[in-house]
Amino acid sequence: MPDQVHSSAPAPPRSVGRSLLLSLPMALFTLLLFTPVLRQPGQPAKLAALVTWVFMLALFFLMMRTRQTYRWRRIFFITLGFLFPVGFIWDLVALRSSMSIPIERMLSGDTPFCFMVIPMTLIPAALKKTIIFPGSILPTPSNPHSIAMMVALWLLATVILGKAWCSYGCFFGGLDEGFSSIPKKARVRKINPKWRLAPWAILVAIVLLSAATFEPVYCSWLCPFKAVTEFPQVRSTQTALQFGIFITLFLGLVVVLPFLTKRRTQCAFFCPFGAFQSIFSRTSIFDVRIDKEKCGAGCLLCQNNCPTLAIDQEAIRAGKLPSSCMRCGACIDVCRKDAAVWHIKGTPVGVKPERARLLYLYAAWTFASMFGGSIIAHSLERLIGLVM
Amino acid sequence: MISVTEAFALGLGSGPICVASCGPVLLPWLGAEPRDLRGTGRLLAIFLAGRLAGYQGFAVVAWAAGLTIPLDLRSRTLVFGLANFGLAALLAISACFTRRRCAQPPDKPHTRLYQIGAANRFRPPAALTLGFLTGLNLCPPFVAAGIRAAAAHSLPGALAFFALFFAGTCVWFLPSLTVSSLRRFSAVPAVARMTMGALAIYYAYLGVVSAASWRLAPSRAGNLVIFITRTVSHA
Numbered sequence: 284m285p286d287q288v289h290s291s292a293p294a295p296p297r298s299v300g301r302s303l304l305l306s307l308p309m310a311l312f313t314l315l316l317f318t319p320v321l322r323q324p325g326q327p328a329k330l331a332a333l334v335t336w337v338f339m340l341a342l343f344f345l346m347m348r349t350r351q352t353y354r355w356r357r358i359f360f361i362t363l364g365f366l367f368p369v370g371f372i373w374d375l376v377a378l379r380s381s382m383s384i385p386i387e388r389m390l391s392g393d394t395p396f397c398f399m400v401i402p403m404t405l406i407p408a409a410l411k412k413t414i415i416f417p418g419s420i421l422p423t424p425s426n427p428h429s430i431a432m433m434v435a436l437w438l439l440a441t442v443i444l445g446k447a448w449c450s451y452g453c454f455f456g457g458l459d460e461g462f463s464s465i466p467k468k469a470r471v472r473k474i475n476p477k478w479r480l481a482p483w484a485i486l487v488a489i490v491l492l493s494a495a496t497f498e499p500v501y502c503s504w505l506c507p508f509k510a511v512t513e514f515p516q517v518r519s520t521q522t523a524l525q526f527g528i529f530i531t532l533f534l535g536l537v538v539v540l541p542f543l544t545k546r547r548t549q550c551a552f553f554c555p556f557g558a559f560q561s562i563f564s565r566t567s568i569f570d571v572r573i574d575k576e577k578c579g580a581g582c583l584l585c586q587n588n589c590p591t592l593a594i595d596q597e598a599i600r601a602g603k604l605p606s607s608c609m610r611c612g613a614c615i616d617v618c619r620k621d622a623a624v625w626h627i628k629g630t631p632v633g634v635k636p637e638r639a640r641l642l643y644l645y646a647a648w649t650f651a652s653m654f655g656g657s658i659i660a661h662s663l664e665r666l667i668g669l670v671m
Numbered sequence: 672m673i674s675v676t677e678a679f680a681l682g683l684g685s686g687p688i689c690v691a692s693c694g695p696v697l698l699p700w701l702g703a704e705p706r707d708l709r710g711t712g713r714l715l716a717i718f719l720a721g722r723l724a725g726y727q728g729f730a731v732v733a734w735a736a737g738l739t740i741p742l743d744l745r746s747r748t749l750v751f752g753l754a755n756f757g758l759a760a761l762l763a764i765s766a767c768f769t770r771r772r773c774a775q776p777p778d779k780p781h782t783r784l785y786q787i788g789a790a791n792r793f794r795p796p797a798a799l800t801l802g803f804l805t806g807l808n809l810c811p812p813f814v815a816a817g818i819r820a821a822a823a824h825s826l827p828g829a830l831a832f833f834a835l836f837f838a839g840t841c842v843w844f845l846p847s848l849t850v851s852s853l854r855r856f857s858a859v860p861a862v863a864r865m866t867m868g869a870l871a872i873y874y875a876y877l878g879v880v881s882a883a884s885w886r887l888a889p890s891r892a893g894n895l896v897i898f899i900t901r902t903v904s905h906a
Contacts, residue, residue, distance in 0.1 A: 488699075
């Protein structure tokens with residue numbers, strides 16, 4: 284959070300018994316989720332699943348007990364962001380002893396499919412019935428990260444959670460959230476709000492260029508996370524240039540700028556998938572509202588603490604956050620007047636907001652445990668295997 | 672003899688590729704100039720006129736030079752390198768100088784407001800020039816049309832073939848008129864200008880790559896391509 288301001292009158296914590304009771308459905312679901320892994324013969328896999336199960340459950344319990352969302356979600360999200368590259372790189376090194384992928388392997392459909400590609404595939408798929416990605420539709424032994432699986436997961440999360448994908452599902456966002464959490468105060472405070480439009484511009488540019496060139500332009504040229512996952516093998520001036528761009532963008536947008544601004548700069552000012560996901564924020568029944576009567580004069584704590592600059596004074600006046608809101612809960616947790624609230628569409632604003640929060644968290648945490656939890660468990664298994 | 676239906680069908684069939692090829696230039700430009708349907712249609716018509724001029728220019732060259740110049744690797748690289756630099760420059764200039772609307776009260780978005788003080792008089796002649804430069808694109812359908820146009824017995828025949836081919840592709844450009852419906856979103860022109868800035872970098876990169884290829888390409892390297900193309904077309 285850019286400025287850690289604690290509520291002057293925080294909501295009293297829930298009793299331990301009630302918090303446990305509210306966590307019980309999540310405990311049973313996640314136990315069901317990790318049972319197949321717990322039955323596996325390998326000791327590291329069992330231990331990793333057990334640690335992940337306890338970790339996810341403990342965070343959910345703390346969300347119930349403290350009635351706070353943001354800081355517990357952030358622990359999960361940063362863990363996911365930093366552990367994902369560990370497991371991913373580990374597998375790549377085990378598979379082909381390098382993070383780089385040769386062009387021959389790409390052409391044979393061995394490139395793992397990432398959700399970032401989805402917006403770029405739409406126009407070519409509509410015009411030419413072609414998926415412009417060198418991956419495989421169904422999982423194969425050499426490429427388990429198939430197109431069909433990722434698209435299905437993304438659709439499921441998008442219909443239920445909308446833009447909250449960026450706070451609970453994205454395995455990249457945790458990195459810049461992690462670096463933005465390190466300093467106590469922001470060194471750069473004034474950011475021109477026009478930069479919030481940049482992800483839309485990048486989205487339009489990459490979608491149009493991908494349709495023109497029949498290649499996923501963002502993956503080839505602009506993805507900062509190629510620096511910590513997989514990149515084309517450097518064999519020419521062009522691939523060297525691409526690699527240089529990946530490293531520069533990663534250091535600039537994911538490490539340095541979040542550190543200086545205490546904002547998720549990559550997510551707020553660059554990520555085209557975030558802009559694409561904003562289009563689907565209407566599909567979710569959950570959103571965040573600001574009760575204008577309770578807000579009164581406006582302390583702007585929510586605006587100052589929004590990690591992605593989604594809140595401005597116009598949004599506060601309207602009582603409704605824009606589609607770029609990632610539903611991370613930072614504004615709700617810092618609001619001293621309980622004016623910022625979780626809300627279910629079609630219901631009156633501010634009436635039983637805790638019930639809306641619970642319903643939202645059950646949905647979001649179920650997905651987080653299923654998707655992010657399995658990634659965390661996978662990476663932990665690799666690390667535990669190293670020690671044991 | 673040219674076939675009317677063949678030229679039109681070729682254009683109609685390859686229209687999606689043409690739209691995909693011109694989209695990165697056309698759509699941000701239309702978005703940056705928020706107008707009603709008629710205004711957007713006028714801009715689109717100017718753009719397409721420029722594109723037709725580019726096509727016809729190629730038709731003249733294709734007919735007069737009997738395929739030699741359009742398919743010579745070195746000449747082709749030079750033409751497309753210059754076209755890419757031109758596109759980059761025009762997009763960058765348009766991103767900076769496109770007419771900006773006065774801020775309007777949110778409750779009355781269609782109020783007529785007049786700018787007081789010095790107006791930005793510089794208006795780049797972008798629509799026509801952008802259309803012309805995108806018309807110089809050597810995409811696969813364009814090559815197919817070029818080969819057929821070169822086989823025409825007269826210059827008017829080649830021009831007519833390209834005009835009909837162009838008419839066929841134009842059908843696919845009509846959906847871009849829907850950009851006018853985005854003008855109710857106040858952020859669209861700013862996003863479109865940023866997009867043009869990003870695309871200017873891309874086209875400048877393509878220009879640099881073309882310039883490097885032009886320096887490296889042997890002047891007669893295209894001869895093999897010409898030989899194969901002629902053999903295939905005659906067969």
